[in-house]
Amino acid sequence: MLFRKDIEPCCIYCKKxxxxxxxxxxxxxxxxxxxxxxxxxxxxxxLKRVPPRPAALDTGKLKQEDFSL
Incomplete structure (x- = not known):
């Protein structure tokens, strides 16, 4: 995603x-x-592009059953 060729031009990401x-x-x-x-x-x-922060894991919906095989 950071290295794609069709990036929208924006001065904050420019080499100059x-x-x-x-x-x-x-x-x-x-x-x-x-x-x-x-x-x-x-x-x-x-290298000037800052990726968005990953989404936080919502642990409130998890149960003990989700971790057993």
């Missing part, structure tokens, strides 16, 4: 950008731009 804050990126081409911005110079850097 460095995050300043959660809302701004310092771009080598355009200067300071919004993190959600995009331009034709976009080059995806998978």
């Amino acid at each position: 950008g460095s995050p300043i804050s959660e809302k701004e990126v310092a771009c080598l081409k355009k200067g300071i731009v919004p993190a959600e911005g995009r331009c034709r110079a976009f080059r995806y850097d998978p």
Whole structure:
């Protein structure tokens, strides 16, 4: 999922950008731009992408029977 080719262009994931804050990126081409911005110079850097947190396990619905064979 992180390394797919058809990623939506976004300045926060671009090789040419460095995050300043959660809302701004310092771009080598355009200067300071919004993190959600995009331009034709976009080059995806998978190492800048932060994956979403995994869903928490709901243990309230589990019973002892679920763990026996």
